[in-house]
Amino acid sequence: MLQRFAASVQERSRRMAGFPVNLEFDYGPLAPFLSMHLNNAGSPEQESEYGLDTKPFEQAVTAFFVELSGGSPDTVFGHLAHGGTEANLFAVYVARERYPDGVLFASREAHYSVPKIAKLLRMPHVAVDVDEHGVMDLDALGREIGGRGEPAIVVATVGTTGRGAVDDIPGIRRAASDAGVDEVFVHSDAAFGGPLAEFGQPRRPWSFPDGADSVSISGHKIIGSPLPSSVILVREVDADAIRRPGVAVGSDDDTIGGSRDALSPLLLWYALRELGRDGLAGRVRRCLEVTGHAVRRLAEAGLNPTRFPGGNVVLFDRPGDEVMSAWHLLDVDGRAHLSVMPHVTTDLVDQLCAEVTGRRT
Template sequence: MFTTEELRIPSQENADRGADAELLRRFADSAEERLRHHAGFPVNLDFDYGPLAPFLSLHLNNAGSPGQTSEYRLDTKPFERAVVGFFTELAGGRPDEVFGHLSHGGTEANLYAVYVARERYPDAVLFASREAHYSVPKIARLLRVPLVEVAVDDDGAMDLGELGREIGDRGAPAIVVATVGTTSRGAYDDIPGIRRAASAAGVDDVFVHADAAFGGPLAAFGDPPRPWAFPDGADSVSVSGHKMIGSPLPSSVVLVRAADADRVRTPGVAVGSDDDTIGGSRDALSPLLLWYALRGLGGDGLARRAHRCLEVTGHAVRRLAEAGRHPTRAPGGNVVLFDAPDEQVMRTWNLLDVDGRAHLSVMPHLTADVIDRMCADLT
């Protein structure tokens, strides 16, 4: 797309930025073209944050705790608290019992949740399905927590029988990452079932993190809704901002019980604010983006968006079956796996390869018409 020489940063000041502006315009045009065929990745590309452009001229920084002002006054913490409040309600949490903030993405959100869990149970063993997010093994290494990867059932959800056996064999406190919408197959781990499996194994010291980065809104608004959050047995919940909502920046809302956040808080060290997050000096643009999107959507709009995704997923399954591609879909999910087409079609439609099968993620920017165009290319 661009040569190394075109992108080289010069040693002298560049007085004429016209060529740079043209290069960026070319890149934007090419990205817009690729966007029309972006079907394999679990991100929503249907958004417009043009009214927020003036904030690109400001240095905004949410330093320290989201619930406190700091000595750096150019922050967006009131907007962050509003976004956290929306997701706390969606996840069935009580505002006085939940601490939340915006992290830089799903990996940091999972890291924070397992971090506070490890502080509650210092001798715990971490359990996650073999199809959990790729960040989980890395988090286990970072926090030096033993990790047990649990087998999955035919739909891709955690095998609760094996989980119970593994927890019982260790006989130690358990931290369990329950994936609510796996990126590989869109499967939902059974949070109440995880609690029952641990109890049957004789282990009551259990912390369950609901990694709902991908599937949280789909679980909340599905028909029927699926267990995924605090009332269902989760101790912490994370939902990504760049997936179902859509954002030019990766972000994630992470919610934990306030008592667990208290264990990791250091008072007054972050420019006059408590330090109770991993990022410390944190992205302050994402709260504006998500607040702006959610003000337009509201809970009803987010529900309609989730319903449309599930309807289009059903359409995709039917069309792919008609094309002879043998589609499969986890119950309630928006991921469809099907017999992979040739490499050109895979590349054109940005489809992932999962064990030799093409991977389609039906996100809000994908319509039935787009699915029909893709299926026409398949045949």
């Protein structure tokens, strides 16, 4: 039964073209670790009494992303979360501790976890209008912030799920300042678009030097992994505010999770050891080249493709349900959603176009 199920999933995975996950990976050499119970319980920076963990690998992975996001290892605290929702929750949690009366702002096209986080933390939440490209409207943000006069906690989305839009982090800070609000915390939800913002041409502001107070990047998207994961980075001073010394099996408690995934740090460390910064940049460049090919081919097929400038998401005229299902295409306001991840090749794009046009004739 399991073999049949695996074969079925592998076959269906060949046409994964609509969701922001990367299927181009091979972690076979790490198989022996599946026979162990590894647990990164407690602080990523301290050994716990349990002892069977991968914290040195977690520290190496977070150090890579601290450097990538322009942070300092002396002032930034990071760990691996189970996915983007937990990472966003942690960021908003520490932001709320800094500003207990803060109001949570995010664009209407931000990740669906944001309203849920506001409800969990019992915070007021404002969904801000977007412009024609799906980017947070800064004039609307300024009006919303100024109209309340409370500290602003803003989730800036770097690569929205629907359109791949990138919110303007420096502009967010200017909008708050112009509205007369100086108490501002900006979280960069770069789960999808962080590497694209860093290595695309031109580079887009997304990181600590650009005005972010915290940053999250998913491990299962551009890098690729069989398990969902996210790196969350916050300023050390904000982590200090929620840290409880010595209560988590002999180590500090400075994460949301108690028992924490110890396999994902190994997976990401293994991938990043092979990729490095240059390899990650090359992977982004290839994705963008294939995205350009997809736009041309879909246009030739008369499918009216649109693309956020410099992004790897293409929206086009929605084909029938059978094609949508077979290719795992997301429906975004009645349009089909193609997400060009590292495993998506020009050949795969050509196959998709051929099937769409074949079904239409």
